[in-house]
Each structure stands twice: as C-alpha cells, then as structure tokens.
Amino acid sequence: MKVLEVKQLTKTFGKVQALDGVDLAVNKGEVYGFIGPNGAGKSTTIRILLGLLKPTSGFARLFGKDAWEDAVAIHKRIAYVPGDVNLWPNLTGGEVIDLFLKMRGVRVDQSRKARLMEQFDFDPTKKCRTYSKGNRQKVALIAAFAADADLYILDEPTSGLDPLMERVFQQCVYEAKKKGSSVLLSSHILSEVERLCDRVAIIRQGEIIESGSLASLRHLTRIQLTIATKEVVPDLDSQPGVHDFKIENQHYVFQVDADQLDEMVRYVSQYGVVNLESAPPTLEDLFMRHYQGSTSGGGGQ
Amino acid sequence: MANQPNYQTGLIFRFLFKREVVKLLVWIVPIVAMTVTIALAFNGLYETQEERQALAETMENPAMKALVGQGYGLDNYTDGAMLAHQMLLMTAVVVAIMSMLLIVRLTRADEEDGQLEMLRALPMGRLAQTNAALFVLVITNIVLMLITAVSLTALGLDSIDWAGSLLYGSVLGTTGLFFGAITLLAAQLSDNTRGTMMLGYLVLGLSYMIRSIGDSGNELLSWFSPLGILLGSEVYVNNYWWPILVIVLLAIIIIALALYLQQIRDVGAGLLPQRSGRKAASPMLQSQIGLALRLLRTSLIAWIIGMMLIGISYGSVLGDLEAFLGESEALMEIIGASGDMSITEQFISVLLKIMAIFSTIPALVVFVRLKGEEKKGRLEHLLAKPVSRKKMLGTYLGLSFLTSIVMMLAGIIALAGIGVTVMDVDISFNTLVEAQLVYLPAVWILIGFATALYGWCYKWSGFIWLYLLFSFLTVYLGDLLDLPSFILGLSPYYHIPELPTDQLSWVVMVVATGMALLLSLLGFLGFQRRDIET
Numbered sequence: 001m002k003v004l005e006v007k008q009l010t011k012t013f014g015k016v017q018a019l020d021g022v023d024l025a026v027n028k029g030e031v032y033g034f035i036g037p038n039g040a041g042k043s044t045t046i047r048i049l050l051g052l053l054k055p056t057s058g059f060a061r062l063f064g065k066d067a068w069e070d071a072v073a074i075h076k077r078i079a080y081v082p083g084d085v086n087l088w089p090n091l092t093g094g095e096v097i098d099l100f101l102k103m104r105g106v107r108v109d110q111s112r113k114a115r116l117m118e119q120f121d122f123d124p125t126k127k128c129r130t131y132s133k134g135n136r137q138k139v140a141l142i143a144a145f146a147a148d149a150d151l152y153i154l155d156e157p158t159s160g161l162d163p164l165m166e167r168v169f170q171q172c173v174y175e176a177k178k179k180g181s182s183v184l185l186s187s188h189i190l191s192e193v194e195r196l197c198d199r200v201a202i203i204r205q206g207e208i209i210e211s212g213s214l215a216s217l218r219h220l221t222r223i224q225l226t227i228a229t230k231e232v233v234p235d236l237d238s239q240p241g242v243h244d245f246k247i248e249n250q251h252y253v254f255q256v257d258a259d260q261l262d263e264m265v266r267y268v269s270q271y272g273v274v275n276l277e278s279a280p281p282t283l284e285d286l287f288m289r290h291y292q293g294s295t296s297g298g299g300g301q
Numbered sequence: 302m303a304n305q306p307n308y309q310t311g312l313i314f315r316f317l318f319k320r321e322v323v324k325l326l327v328w329i330v331p332i333v334a335m336t337v338t339i340a341l342a343f344n345g346l347y348e349t350q351e352e353r354q355a356l357a358e359t360m361e362n363p364a365m366k367a368l369v370g371q372g373y374g375l376d377n378y379t380d381g382a383m384l385a386h387q388m389l390l391m392t393a394v395v396v397a398i399m400s401m402l403l404i405v406r407l408t409r410a411d412e413e414d415g416q417l418e419m420l421r422a423l424p425m426g427r428l429a430q431t432n433a434a435l436f437v438l439v440i441t442n443i444v445l446m447l448i449t450a451v452s453l454t455a456l457g458l459d460s461i462d463w464a465g466s467l468l469y470g471s472v473l474g475t476t477g478l479f480f481g482a483i484t485l486l487a488a489q490l491s492d493n494t495r496g497t498m499m500l501g502y503l504v505l506g507l508s509y510m511i512r513s514i515g516d517s518g519n520e521l522l523s524w525f526s527p528l529g530i531l532l533g534s535e536v537y538v539n540n541y542w543w544p545i546l547v548i549v550l551l552a553i554i555i556i557a558l559a560l561y562l563q564q565i566r567d568v569g570a571g572l573l574p575q576r577s578g579r580k581a582a583s584p585m586l587q588s589q590i591g592l593a594l595r596l597l598r599t600s601l602i603a604w605i606i607g608m609m610l611i612g613i614s615y616g617s618v619l620g621d622l623e624a625f626l627g628e629s630e631a632l633m634e635i636i637g638a639s640g641d642m643s644i645t646e647q648f649i650s651v652l653l654k655i656m657a658i659f660s661t662i663p664a665l666v667v668f669v670r671l672k673g674e675e676k677k678g679r680l681e682h683l684l685a686k687p688v689s690r691k692k693m694l695g696t697y698l699g700l701s702f703l704t705s706i707v708m709m710l711a712g713i714i715a716l717a718g719i720g721v722t723v724m725d726v727d728i729s730f731n732t733l734v735e736a737q738l739v740y741l742p743a744v745w746i747l748i749g750f751a752t753a754l755y756g757w758c759y760k761w762s763g764f765i766w767l768y769l770l771f772s773f774l775t776v777y778l779g780d781l782l783d784l785p786s787f788i789l790g791l792s793p794y795y796h797i798p799e800l801p802t803d804q805l806s807w808v809v810m811v812v813a814t815g816m817a818l819l820l821s822l823l824g825f826l827g828f829q830r831r832d833i834e835t
C-alpha cells in the first residue's frame with residue numbers, strides 16, 4: 001500500500017526550474033531515503049508534500065489525499081522535522097514541544113516524552129534564543145517522535161547533531177519502523193541512509209535519476225576487488241568492465257562493473273587465484289558516480 | 302472536511318495573544334494616558350470662551366490645517382473640538398503604526414524567520430495564523446477604543462461627552478484596523494518584513510499627504526485619504542458615524558483580498574516578482590561602506606522621495622498661508638501688529654522643526670540597521686573577518702551623519718523650491734535652506750545618543766525612538782500646553798536658533814556638534830568592550 005505517491009511533479013520559481021518531473025512512492029512501513037546534491041530539489045519536494053508550496057504541475061498524494069487541498073487532514077497523521085529549525089526566541093524548548101504536540105492533536109505519552117528528552121540530553125527549561133543549532137534540532141525531533149505518526153517526513157534531521165545523538169535518532173527511526181510507520185528521510189549523511197533505509201531515490205537537478213532498493217542499486221555499480229594469482233594475468237586492465245586498475249604489493253587492485261563480475265571471475269580463475277577480497281560498493285561510491293555528472297569510465301577518485 | 306482553512310485558529314490565537322499582550326499594553330497605556338492628559342491640560346489652560354476662540358482663529362490657518370486637519374465647530378469652540386483638532390490625527394497615526402507593527406510581527410516576520418513553516422507542517426489551516434493575527438488586531442483596537450472612550454468620558458468635562466468620546470475612540474480603532482488590513486495585504490505582496498513595512502508606511506504617508514494638501518487647499522482631495530475621511534466624523538461637534546462605517550467596509554474588503562491571496566500562495570513567497578541578483582559582488586559591495594549602502598539602498602531611496610514629498614506638501618501650504626494672511630485682517634489685529642512677515646516666519650519655523658525631526662528618522666534608521674545586523678547574527682560573519690569593530694561602527698555612524706545631510710537637503714530643496722514660487726514675500730530660497738540646515742547639529746546629537754546607547758546598553762538602544770518622539774511632542778504641543786522651558790530644553794531642537802527671525806549663533810552650533818561627537822566617541826568606547834549579541 002502506498003503511503004506517499006508523487007507523479008511527474010514540477011515546480012518553477014520564476015525562471016528557476018526546481019523540480020522537473022519527479023516520481024516517488026513510499027510504501028507503508030518503509031524507510032525511504034532521499035538523497036542528492038545541494039540544490040537538487042529535496043527540500044522543494046518535501047515542502048510540496050507538506051502543502052507549503054503549490055506544485056506547478058503533477059500531483060503529490062499522501063494517504064490517497066492531495067497534498068495541497070487536504071493539508072490539514074494529512075498533517076494530522078504526519079510529523080515533520082526540517083534541517084533548519086527556527087523557533088520563537090522567547091519561549092522555552094519545553095513550551096514549544098508542548099505547543100507542537102498539542103497542535104498535532106495526538107495523545108502524548110508523557111513518559112515517552114521524558115525518556116526522549118533524557119536520551120537526547122535536552123534541557124527543556126531554556127529559552128529558544130539560547131539553544132545551539134543541535135539543541136534546536138532536538139526540539140523538533142522530540143516533538144516528532146514523542147507521539148506516533150503514520151509518516152515521518154525528515155529533511156536533513158540530523159544536521160547539527162553530534163554522533164552520540166545521531167545514534168539516538170537512528171534508534172527512534174528503528175522504533176517507528178517497528179510500529180509500522182513509514183519514513184521519508186532526506187540526508188547528506190550516507191552512512192545513516194545506508195543503515196536505515198529500505199529504498200533510496202537519488203535526485204539531481206530536479207529529476208530522479210535512480211531509485212530502488214539498496215541491493216538493486218548496488219547492482220548498478222562497481223565492486224572493489226583485490227586479487228593475487230599464481231601466474232600473471234594477461235591484459236587484465238583491458239578486460240570489459242574493469243576500472244581504476246593498479247598493482248599494489250603483487251596484488252591486482254581494481255573495480256569491476258557489477259554485471260561483468262561473473263565474466264571477470266571466470267577469466268582470472270584460469271590463472272590460479274591465491275587470494276581474493278571483494279568489498280561491496282558503498283552508497284558513497286554509488287552517489288559519487290551520480291553526483292559527478294555524466295563523467296563515466298574512470299570513476300571519480 | 303477537505304481544505305479547512307481556519308482549522309486551529311483558536312489555538313494559534315491564544316498563542317499569539319499571550320506573546321503580544323504585554324507589548325500591546327506598552328502601546329495602549331501611553332496612548333490613552335497622553336490623550337487624557339492633554340484633554341485635562343487644555344481644559345486647565347483655556348478656561349474662558351475668549352481664550353478658546355483665539356485658538357479657534359488659528360484653526361483657520363492653512364498651515365495648521367495641513368498639520369492637524371480641518372477645523373470645525375469654530376463658532377463655539379469647546380474643549381472637545383480643541384482636543385479632536387489638536388490630537389486626533391496625530392494619535393491616529395500612532396495607532397496606525399502600532400497596528401502595522403503588530404500585523405507584521407505576527408504574519409510576515411514569523412514567515413520570514415521560518416517559524417510559520419514549522420507550524421504549517423502541523424495540522425493547521427492555511428489561514429489560521431492570519432485569522433489569529435486579525436483577531437489580535439481587532440481586539441487590540443476595540444480595547445483601545447473602549448479604554449479611550451471611557452477614560453475621556455470619566456474626566457467629566459462638559460463638551461467631552463460619552464457620544465463624542467466613543468466616536469473619538471472609534472476613529473482611533475478604525476484607523477488601526479484599516480492600516481492593519483493594509484499591512485496584511487502588503488505582507489502577501491512582499492516576501493520580507495522590511496518590504497512589507499515599507500509598503501505599509503508608503504500608504505500611511507500618502508494618506509497623510511493627500512489629506513494635508515486637501516485640507517489646506519482643495520478640500521475634495523481629502524476624501525481620497527482614509528485619514529481625511531475619518532477626520533470627517535467631526536468628533537465632539539457633529540459626531541458623524543458614517544466615516545467609521547466607510548473605512549470599516551474598506552478594511553473588510555482589503556482583508557478579504559489579503560485572505561484570498563494568502564490562501565493561494567506558497568509559504569515564504571511574496572506575490573511581487575523577485576529579480577535575480579548579481580552573480581558576484583561588484584567592487585563597490587566588497588567594501589564596508591558598499592555593503593552597508595547596498596543593504597540600505599531601497600529604504601534610502603524611499604526616504605529621499607518621502608522627504609521630497611513632505612517638502613512639496615509643506616511648500617505648497619506656504620502659498621495658501623500667504624493668501625489667508627492677506628484676507629483676514631481681523632486676525633492680524635488679534636494677533637498683534639507684528640506684521641504678516643513674522644507670522645509666516647513663525648509657521649515656517651514650526652514646519653522646519655518638524656522637517657528636521659522627520660529627517661532624523663532615516664538617519665537613525667541607517668544607524669539602527671547595525672543593531673539589526675547584530676541581532677540576526679550577521680555581524681558575526683563580518684567581525685570574524687579582518688574588519689575591526691571600530692571600522693564597523695564608524696561605517697554606519699558616518700553613513701548616518703551623511704544621511705541626515707542628504708535627507709534634510711532633499712526635504713528643504715523641495716519645500717523652498719515650491720515655497721518661493723507660490724509665495725510673494727521676500728524670503729529667498731537660500732534663507733530657507735540655511736534656516737533648515739542649522740538643525741543638523743541637533744540631529745547629530747540624536748545620532749550620537751543612539752551610538753552611545755548602542756555601545757553601552759544594547760538592550761535599551763530602542764530608547765532613542767522615545768527620545769525622538771518626545772522631541773517631536775515638545776515641538777507639536779509645546780506652545781499649546783505652555784510647557785516650561787526646562788522641559789522644552791530637553792529636546793536638542795529647542796536650542797537651535799530659528800533663523801529668519803533669530804540670529805545665527807555659532808556658539809550653539811559648535812557646542813551641539815561637540816556634544817554629538819562626544820556622545821559618538823562614548824559609543825565607540827562602549828562598543829569596543831562589550832560582547833557581540835546573537
């Protein structure tokens with residue numbers, strides 16, 4: 001069942017084309033990663049999902065309802081955390097959290113709220129004016145996770161959190177997922193996306209250029225191999241799908257396109273393999289390839 | 302069910318109201334207190350009918366009409382009519398400013414700073430914040446109206462009765478409602494706080510100006526200004542209620558339009574098109590002065606135009622004044638044989654003082670911008686680069702001094718240019734310009750004062766506006782209320798010689814300029830040693 005569905009979404013700001021036909025779909029119970037370089041259109045997409053911006057064309061539906069028309073009904077079932085949290089300087093963090101929760105109209109489990117504040121090491125009695133960036137972020141995170149939502153929309157929710165807090169955040173996402181909630185997570189921290197997300201979409205210049213499960217995306221990329229053989233392997237560097245070839249300590253070190261792996265292993269095995277190490281491509285490798293535009297071939301190290 | 306634009310208005314209203322209530326009382330209480338005090342003072346000062354009739358005569362004067370509105374009920378001049386003539390328009394302008402600031406704070410400012418985005422992602426109707434802000438506006442103005450009406454009636458003065466006082470309060474409240482509505486509309490058009498306020502002030506300024514030209518000459522023109530219409534209620538004499546009705550209706554139409562626009566636009570956006578900026582900083586922008594000038598460009602241009610418009614409207618009054626003095630020989634006799642020249646000059650000197658005070662505002666705006674930059678945390682970026690604090694403060698201070706000169710020139714050149722063509726008394730262009738420019742040292746004292754406040758007590762630097770308001774009131778009400786000279790003397794403008802009549806005193810000029818420099822220096826010392834606020 002689709003919790004969120006976006007089809008052929010475009011948005012222009014004056015002459016700037018921010019989105020150019022974006023398609024997205026998030027299923028129930030799924031954690032969906034949304035990545036892409038600065039200015040790619042992640043926040044714009046999310047603002048449209050929240051009914052803050054009106055799409056130029058295309059549609060965005062959450063729970064089968066239109067993001068712009070039915071914003072109020074939709075917002076009763078979601079929680080949002082932006083990357084830049086701006087609060088009222090004269091209110092305390094605790095007051096703001098209570099205001100947000102009250103507006104969400106959800107039943108608040110006080111012990112859960114207290115536990116979150118403790119886990120996030122957050123002092124709710126200070127005025128928002130005095131909070132550091134990370135602490136302002138915590139206000140939004142606590143308000144979001146203190147009550148259940150069917151869908152969490154998180155736009156770089158951990159920018160400004162220290163690694164310890166980052167871990168608390170990941171715990172929150174796990175728990176939400178366990179309860180059957182869905183999550184849309186936009187982030188530049190790829191290890192975080194890799195750890196949390198079931199599926200990922202990569203956006204660049206307002207277009208989705210890749211999407212699918214991490215496993216299937218890995219399929220599209222290269223695997224790092226380190227091989228030692230008894231005999232010299234002739235012409236290894238000119239075999240199909242081989243990139244970044246070098247020899248280190250009598251080991252061949254290179255990358256191979258995932259779909260050429262089978263051929264490659266057959267080829268080298270003729271020469272007596274004594275050692276073979278392979279590393280799966282990280283999301284970062286994947287990402288680098290797409291970020292760096294159409295430059296193919298030599299990869300981008 | 303779908304698209305509930307008003308959902309959660311109540312909750313947001315309570316939230317905004319709690320936030321604003323103290324600020325609003327800080328506006329309302331002094332406004333009412335001043336109105337009541339002045340009413341009592343008039344009653345004490347002008348006890349007999351003759352004294353009041355003498356004052357009524359001055360209401361025939363076009364310069365007076367330009368300043369405060371048309372006179373009415375002059376045959377039998379009462380305390381009530383006197384209060385309404387002298388105070389209603391000015392108080393209404395103050396209430397308008399209060400309402401404009403209120404609406405901007407509650408709508409565009411929250412949107413610009415990003416709080417609205419957080420709220421609108423929660424289940425909250427598209428109009429909830431705007432509705433709530435409007436409720437705060439309406440309640441504020443109704444409270445102001447009732448408190449004013451009750452307090453004035455409670456004075457128990459004959460002519461200041463309940464019917465008149467209720468209308469007096471209603472004129473104030475309606476002005477607030479109308480200009481609040483205008484600002485709400487402006488907040489839909491501009492995508493930032495400064496632009497919104499500027500549009501609001503533009504409408505207020507034009508309303509005042511159109512009324513001013515209309516009241517002193519072509520009376521038809523006044524009906525094209527909301528302020529002109531409201532003054533048409535002739536409070537305490539005829540008590541017409543229809544102007545209230547007309548303006549409330551207009552306000553409702555404007556509000557409806559603003560709500561409609563609010564509902565169809567993106568959060569954070571304005572409906573006026575945005576130009577795209579330069580790719581790289583021009584060499585100009587890379588200097589301190591260049592950056593400051595760039596930040597202030599639009600408002601400086603707006604102010605120069607504003608000053609020229611004020612100059613033009615006051616300049617054109619001078620002609621009417623002439624004609625009036627020629628006609629009413631009776632008045633000449635009452636006032637005394639000092640000749641028409643000195644009366645014209647007397648009015649000119651009041652106008653020049655008011656112009657001097659007006660040109661102080663943009664000069665202070667320039668300086669206060671530094672505080673704004675500090676508050677928004679942008680000063681940090683600059684000071685983190687090799688820019689010394691001294692240079693930073695010096696830049697804004699220098700610009701502020703420069704602005705005072707430019708603004709004063711813009712205003713007086715317009716005034717004198719129009720003035721000498723419509724007047725046929727021998728008062729030369731140069732005399733007028735000179736008579737205006739002698740006020741510069743007084744303006745500088747205020748700038749120096751602002752610097753000292755900024756350097757030593759950042760939190761209280763807004764106090765400078767109160768000081769300016771006080772100075773304005775001493776000019777505006779000094780004579781009427783017969784204020785003692787030690788109070789008048791607290792305003793720097795008081796000590797400046799009034800040129801065509803008085804002698805130019807270099808001692809005063811030098812002492813005043815010296816004081817301004819001393820205060821500025823003090824500001825530098827303080828700024829060197831205090832923390833930068835964030």
Ligand SMILES: Nc1ncnc2c1ncn2[C@@H]1O[C@H](COP(=O)(O)OP(=O)(O)OP(=O)(O)O)[C@@H](O)[C@H]1O
Nearest residue numbers: 013016017018036037038039040041042043044045
């Ligand atoms: N209000 C606006 N007016 C004009 N252009 C805009 C506006 N908002 C966004 N843009 C443009 O739309 C594009 C997408 O911006 P968006 O904020 O969605 O990027 P993003 O993917 O969230 O980037 P980041 O990773 O830096 O947060 C950018 O080119 C941006 O300049």
Ligand SMILES: [Mg+2]
Nearest residue numbers: 042043044155
């Ligand atoms: Mg973004």
